[in-house]
Structure formats: C-alpha cells, structure tokens
Amino acid sequence: MLTFTRRRVRVTALLVSSFFVWANLAQAASTIVINEIGAYETTDHEWIEIYNMSSEEVDITGWKFWENDTNHGLNESQGDLIIEPGEYAIIAQKADIFLTDHSGFNGTIIDSSWGTLKESGEEVGLKDNDGKVVELFTYIEAPNFSLERKDPLLADYTPSNWQEHADSNTVGEQNSNYLLSEPIEEPEDPKAPEDNSTPLEEEISPESNGSKPKILPPQPGEIVISEFVSDPSDGEEEWVELYSLYDYPIDLAGWAIEEGSGAKTKLAGTLGAYTYFVVEKLKGNLNNKGDIIILKDPQEKIIFELTYGEWDDGNVKDNGPVASDPFSVARIKHATQRRQDKNNYQITATPTKGQANYITKPEEKPSQPEANPPLAETRSESSQPTTTPAVLRPIQYPPLQISEFLPDPEGNDHELEFIELFNPNTTTVSLIDWQLDDAEGGSRPFKIATGEIEALSYKVFFAPTTRLTLNNNGDSVRLFNPSSELVDLIEYDKLDTGIAISKIDNAIQQTSTPTPGQPNVITENIEIDESLDFTQAVTSEADAFTAGDKILTIGIVTVPPGILGSKIMYINGLQVYMHKADWPKIDLGDEIQVQGEISIVQNGTRIKLKGKEAIGVISSNGLIEPNLVEVIDIEENLLSQLISISGEVVESKKGTFWVDDETGEIRVVIKSTTNITQQPEVGDMVSITGIVDKTRSGFRLLPRSNDDIVISQVLGEEYAEEISSAEKTISLKKIAHGIGNFFKSLWQRIFN
Numbered sequence: 113m114l115t116f117t118r119r120r121v122r123v124t125a126l127l128v129s130s131f132f133v134w135a136n137l138a139q140a141a142s143t144i145v146i147n148e149i150g151a152y153e154t155t156d157h158e159w160i161e162i163y164n165m166s167s168e169e170v171d172i173t174g175w176k177f178w179e180n181d182t183n184h185g186l187n188e189s190q191g192d193l194i195i196e197p198g199e200y201a202i203i204a205q206k207a208d209i210f211l212t213d214h215s216g217f218n219g220t221i222i223d224s225s226w227g228t229l230k231e232s233g234e235e236v237g238l239k240d241n242d243g244k245v246v247e248l249f250t251y252i253e254a255p256n257f258s259l260e261r262k263d264p265l266l267a268d269y270t271p272s273n274w275q276e277h278a279d280s281n282t283v284g285e286q287n288s289n290y291l292l293s294e295p296i297e298e299p300e301d302p303k304a305p306e307d308n309s310t311p312l313e314e315e316i317s318p319e320s321n322g323s324k325p326k327i328l329p330p331q332p333g334e335i336v337i338s339e340f341v342s343d344p345s346d347g348e349e350e351w352v353e354l355y356s357l358y359d360y361p362i363d364l365a366g367w368a369i370e371e372g373s374g375a376k377t378k379l380a381g382t383l384g385a386y387t388y389f390v391v392e393k394l395k396g397n398l399n400n401k402g403d404i405i406i407l408k409d410p411q412e413k414i415i416f417e418l419t420y421g422e423w424d425d426g427n428v429k430d431n432g433p434v435a436s437d438p439f440s441v442a443r444i445k446h447a448t449q450r451r452q453d454k455n456n457y458q459i460t461a462t463p464t465k466g467q468a469n470y471i472t473k474p475e476e477k478p479s480q481p482e483a484n485p486p487l488a489e490t491r492s493e494s495s496q497p498t499t500t501p502a503v504l505r506p507i508q509y510p511p512l513q514i515s516e517f518l519p520d521p522e523g524n525d526h527e528l529e530f531i532e533l534f535n536p537n538t539t540t541v542s543l544i545d546w547q548l549d550d551a552e553g554g555s556r557p558f559k560i561a562t563g564e565i566e567a568l569s570y571k572v573f574f575a576p577t578t579r580l581t582l583n584n585n586g587d588s589v590r591l592f593n594p595s596s597e598l599v600d601l602i603e604y605d606k607l608d609t610g611i612a613i614s615k616i617d618n619a620i621q622q623t624s625t626p627t628p629g630q631p632n633v634i635t636e637n638i639e640i641d642e643s644l645d646f647t648q649a650v651t652s653e654a655d656a657f658t659a660g661d662k663i664l665t666i667g668i669v670t671v672p673p674g675i676l677g678s679k680i681m682y683i684n685g686l687q688v689y690m691h692k693a694d695w696p697k698i699d700l701g702d703e704i705q706v707q708g709e710i711s712i713v714q715n716g717t718r719i720k721l722k723g724k725e726a727i728g729v730i731s732s733n734g735l736i737e738p739n740l741v742e743v744i745d746i747e748e749n750l751l752s753q754l755i756s757i758s759g760e761v762v763e764s765k766k767g768t769f770w771v772d773d774e775t776g777e778i779r780v781v782i783k784s785t786t787n788i789t790q791q792p793e794v795g796d797m798v799s800i801t802g803i804v805d806k807t808r809s810g811f812r813l814l815p816r817s818n819d820d821i822v823i824s825q826v827l828g829e830e831y832a833e834e835i836s837s838a839e840k841t842i843s844l845k846k847i848a849h850g851i852g853n854f855f856k857s858l859w860q861r862i863f864n
Contacts, residue, residue: 144170144195144238148287149251149259151229158229159210160203160236161283164195165264169809171195171767173784174241177203177224178248183239183511184224185618188677189691190713191220194781196808200284205229208691218713219284223691231255241784244382245361260287334358335415337405338388339442339460339469342398342420343435350398352405353465354389355443361385366410371396372403372423390466399423402434418453432457442469467509467542468594509593510541514600515570517589518612518626519582529575529582530628531589534615535565543571545594548578550587555580557592572628589613617678619694621724633697654686654717657710663719664707668734670754671803672698675816676783680718682803684736685753687718694724701735704728716751716806738801743776746804746811756801757813758824761792771800771813779812781805790821797824 143166150159160177164170173193176183186193189207200219204210207223229236232255237248249269251259258281262273275289282288338355341348352369356362364379375396383389398405402421409415419425420432420441432453435441440463443456462470513534521528531548535541542564549557558578565571575581582589584606591600602620604613614623614632625633647663657663667683673695675681681688681698688706698704705728708721721727738756746755759773767782769792780800782788792798799822802815815821 143168144172145247145261145264146236146238146249147200147261147264148282149229149236149254150281150283151231151251151259152254152257155228156206156209157213158205158226159283160229162195162201162203162238163264164197164199164201166197169194169196169768169781171784172222172240175246176239176243177226178237178239178245179226179229179234181235182226184226187223187693188679189221189223190218191807192677192783193222194783194807195220199808202284214283217284242382243384245385248359248385257281258283260289262287262289329409330356330358330362330415332413332415335362335383335407336443337407337416337418339440339464340398340405341435341440341463341465342403343400343437345438349392350394351390351392351465352394352398354383354391354407356383356385356387356389359385364389368408369394370406370408371398373397388466400434400436402431418457420453420457430454433459435459439463439474442471444469444471462544464542464544466539470545509595509597509599510535510537510539512536512541512546512565512591512593512599513615514589514591514602516612516614516626516628516632517582517602518628519587519604520584520607520609520611521626522610525581525584526575529580530626531573531578531580531582532628533565533571533573533591535567535569535571538567540564540566547592547596548573548580549590549592550580550582551590554583554587570629570631574628617674617693619692621694621696652685654710654719657717659710659712661710662708663710664705665719666703666705666730668736669698669700669702669704670736671816672700672702675786676803676814677785682752682754685751687716687752688721689718690721690723690726692723696724696727696729698727698729699732702732703730703734705730716748718752743771743773743778745775746778748806750804751806753804754801755804755813756799758799759797761794761796761798764792764794766791771798779810781812781814783814786816788815788818788821790818790823792821792823798822799824 144162144164146160147163148161150157150161153159171194172186175186175193177186178184186203189204190211191201195201201222202210202217202220203222203224205224205226207221210221211217232253233251235248235250238246240246251269252271252274254276257277257279259274260277260282262275266273277288334357336355336357337352339353341351344350362383364381364383367379368376369379369391370376371394373396375394377391377393377395379391381389399421402419402423404417404419404423404425406417407415418432419430421434422428423431425431430452432441439459439461441457442460442464444458458471459474460469460471461474462472464470513536514531515534516530516532518528518530519525533543543560544562546560547557548560549555556579558573558580560573563571586603586605588601588603590598593599602613602615607613607622610626611622611624612626614621614627616632623633627633647657647661648665654663654665665683665686667686669681669683670685671680671682673679673681673690673693679690679693681695683704683706688708689711706719706721707726708719711718711720736754738754741750741755741757743757743759757771757773757778759771761769762772762777763770767784769780770777771780780802782791800813800815801820802813805812805814
C-alpha cells in the first residue's frame, strides 16, 4: 500500500509495481548517506559527498562528521544545511579551497575541518544533532581517484558496493558506477511494525554480499556495568553506570536493571556506541554489605551481571569489593568477560559518573590517575563473546570551550584577570583533571581538582585561583582535557586595557564589555578602510555586477547574522556572506556599510566579505517594513527581499508548511537556528513575513522569528468573516473545486 498525502485529503491506492522499490528503500533507514569520498586529494583539498536519498528535505543543522575518533562540526558555506530530496552536498575540509578547485560548483558546500583522510581507508561517519550515529563505516582503499558508492540504498561497505573512479570523480553528480540493486520481492505484512533501524544496527553476513542486512542485537558482555555507588554520601543517590562495547547505538526501551531483592528499574533513552549511560533513582536499594546487579534486555536475557560483598551466588570468594561512602566500585582497564568480579572491579577514591574510570586507592590523592575505560572484547564466529581484547578507542571527553578571558583588566591584574569556560553539552561535565594554561613555557599549568560545569553554563576562574599570568603584550590561553589533549586554544596580540577576548558562535572577537559567568556581549564598531578600490553602489544594483566585482554599499539589516545561518545576514534585499563568521555586533535595523566581492550562487547574488574589518555600523533603529506581495508575483527579482504574504495553510509538517493565497502556493521553511516554536496547522489563516529564498525545489519563504508568523483565523470559523484588507473571504465553492481538481490530478497521477 502506498500512501500519497496532499493538502487536506489522504488517499491510499494499491500500487503493486511500486511496492518493490519501497521495500528495497526500507533497507537503509537513514535518508542521508555518504555517497562519495575524495580521500585521494591532497591535504586541505579533501571532501566528502553526502546524498539525500529520501523524498523529504533533511535539516542537518548541528550534525557532525566523524573521523579519526573526532566529531567535526558542519557549517554552511554555500547554500544552507537543509538538504533537499535527491540533493548532493559537499562536506569540504576547507570550503574556500574546495570552491577554488571546483569553481563551477553551485551546489551546497558545507565547511568542516579534519587532519587528513587516509587513502588506505579509515572509519568515517555522520552523527545527528542529538549525537546519534546516522552512518558509520570503514571505507576501502582509493589512493588515486574518488571512491564512489554504487547503491546508496545498501548498507554494504565492501568492494561490491564501493569502487574507485576510473580517472577522476563525480563530485556533486550521480556516481559513474551508480546502479540500484534489484528489488526484494517479498510479501508485505501490513501489521508489521515500522522498521526504524539504521544502517548501524545492521550486520552484513558474508553470504548476503550486502543485499540482506541481518540485525544482531547486543550479546552478553557487550554492555557492561562500568561503575556503581551503593553507599552514597549524605544527600546523594545510588547510581549504576553502563558502558557500551557494542558498535551501534542501542534504544534502551524495555531494558532493565534488577537488584537482589527482585526490584527492577526500567531504562529509557539511547546508549551510544562506546559511551557511558548513568542510571539513577534505582528501584529498591543496593545493599551496602553486598548485592547482585543484573542488566537485562527487553527479552529478559541477561546481558551482564555482577556480585559484590557478601552476596551469595554460590561463590562468595569471587565477588567484587564493597565501597563505603564516598567511594565507588569501578571496572578496571584489563577486565575480562569471565565472572571474576573480584579481579575485574576495584574500589576507587575518584568516582567518575558518566566518564572514563579513574582507579585511585582511597588513601591516595588522585594526582595523575590513569584513565581506565572498560576494554572491548571481540565476537567469535558463533556470535558468542570471547575473552580476546580488541583495540581500545580513545577516551571521548565531552567538549568544553574557552569562552572569554581578560588579560589586562582595569585594576589589579593579579586579582581581576579571569578565564571563562563554557559547556555546550546538554549534560553536566566533571572538571576534575582538566587543565588551563597560557603559552608553552609560561606559567605553571592550573589543574582543576574538583567541581563540575552544568549543561549550557559558564565557569569562571580568576587569577588568584589559577595563578596564571596572561601577558598584556600578547599570549595564548589553552585548555586540556584529563588525557592532556589540547581541546581549545586562543592566541592574542597586545590588547587595550579593559578589552576581553570573547567567543560567540565559534567566532573570536574583542569586546569592551567583559561578562564573566554570563553570555558574552560584543561592543565594538569597526572602521571601514575607504582607501581600497571598490565601486560604490546601492544594494538594489547588486544584480548588475558580475562575479568577482568589488563593491561598497550601505544598507539596513533585515536579518542579523546567526538567524538564518552562522555565515550569512541580509541587508536591503542583499545576502551578505562571510566564511569566517567573524561578525561584529550587528542588530536588526542597524544601518551598516560593507565592502566585499560579488558572488553568484543558486539562490541569487550576494556580497562576500573577508572579515569583520569589512563592516562598519553607522546607526541603529532603521527597521525596514516588508513588502506585501501575492505569491504569483514572487520571481527572481524578489530574492533576498523581506516580504509578507497572507493566505491559508494547505499542508503542514514539522518545520515546513505551505500557504495558498489564491494566486499560488509557497513553501514556508522554519530553520532551526531561528528558534521558532509556532507551527500553523492545515486550515489556519496566516500572515507570514520572511526572506525570499530559492532552492532546486523552487521559491520558499524563510521567517526570522515567532513574530513573523501571525495566525489570524482557523478553518471552521465563519468563512464570510473579513480577516484583513490584505486577505480574502474563503469560498466553500472554491474549496470544493480545489478538492475536485486534486482528485482529478491524483487519478491521472496513478493511472496514466
């Protein structure tokens, strides 16, 4: 059964010939796949091509490219992060270099950064904005030309589905070896549950040659109990920490932890591959003198169990130790899968809830503890766990950032200098053994001995605590994780007194308003260098120039940076682009002067800036009113313009809806960066303000905030009620006529 949805009517038609295509598509639940790999290119010129093989657009804002055991951020460079159906997009190691190498490429380019892609093959993948793995695999060798995927619907990463291009690449185009696999002609079970598995939940058997994925759930020993506290400090709770040795994310719905009394704690959420998961608020109690902890999957299969203390399981001598307040029991680095809890677990004076285990004896100070994540084991051919250890992945600490620092305060440097950290994660992160330092060979590093930083929060360290001296004439600030890996580095030259270095949206800027412990504020206007050879023009004349022309123009901000993308803003119907995203403070309604180079992209003409020095703020509060237009009049001349339309919502789904004003329909797209929460429903009468944009699917309207979406009437109220002078009365006759036309169109679509 294939279901078409259009406007207010849902029609189900039996299309036997189309079923087999959809059955084959169901093999790969992920709609975005890695489709081509340019590892053969030299460093800084490498790229990855992704492909949206679904019939729906996919917003990849917040996604990560996984390579070398590192999450690499994705930022729009050309186009946006909404990948259209059937669209190829490029993740470039350096977007500006890629655009130079492929000057004729006008598709979506996403800027990222990594060391180098190995021509011999390595593990790469994609993660969504929740950190869940979308696709993960090790690609095969391709030393001379690009590596192309034959069938994007197959989760097959062998040479049968991936081949090296004969003499070049097909970047942004259909692969030269493209060939969909034969449809799987199996009867459909209408009562079968929807298959929500991802390619990472599928294991390819040697016999299948990639054509029939086989789901193999976690086996005993692939999820372990990594650490637990049975005797918490006053005011604290017992907790159990799990660690996954399984290669794919696991939905914990239906899983449970059971203790000796039989009390079960039901689990919920997702346990990522090689990550930790903490269970608190346990049902029952873990006995301080001894107990058993059992992890069961939804089929009541025991995946892991351990006993500690006096619990009698027939061999008390083999039980793990008992930890008293405030210590925990942690799994050691070289633990085996045999039931030897006495040897596999130790008491530690350094509980590390949700992070890699640190084993320190209670009488010792944790000066330089060794990180001890549980060791992964391999699976034998019979799919039963063995005791053969596999290679460990590096410990993945949650990322923290240097958010702000003040080297030369107005007052005593030794008291008022500060360094501020920011936690961009959605969970609290322990700060134990993280280090702050200035330039190499300068002050002695400051190691944080205690404390944590809450989710999306700031933590400030003043000079009397760190004993770091930030030089007024230039220095650097460095942040290291507990494995002594450099996580963040900001270098600076001589600064004026009272000027802080702040980071906003990964852009490093100077500010005269330090805000320790609070969101950063940038207060500085940039002077324009008028000595450069630029042609002065008004924004409306931008289309008359050609790519590469240098112009200087003045306009009023209709969309500030960061609203519709981190690297773009809009002034008077002109998109302004900056690859560095190094924006000064710019607000809606500011009158600004910009100087840059004209570039032509799919969605029109834009001016490209080198940096914040190309922008100067002239004045504020010069808001522009949108032009009220009809959909039929939206053409190329309105690209990047701020307009307003009014009409009826005729289709709506998360993040997108269609408005019909009786002259035509236009799609309204809500970008995640706008933080818009309103979602009109079918039948609502609305007025929408936004920027006119264009993709391969046609024109669309991009609202900037909740204020740009006004719902004025809901279908079902009196049709004769007049909404506004810009809106018309909805006629039942016209609605019936529209539904009739829809059925006529659908009938032709199915049977012609």
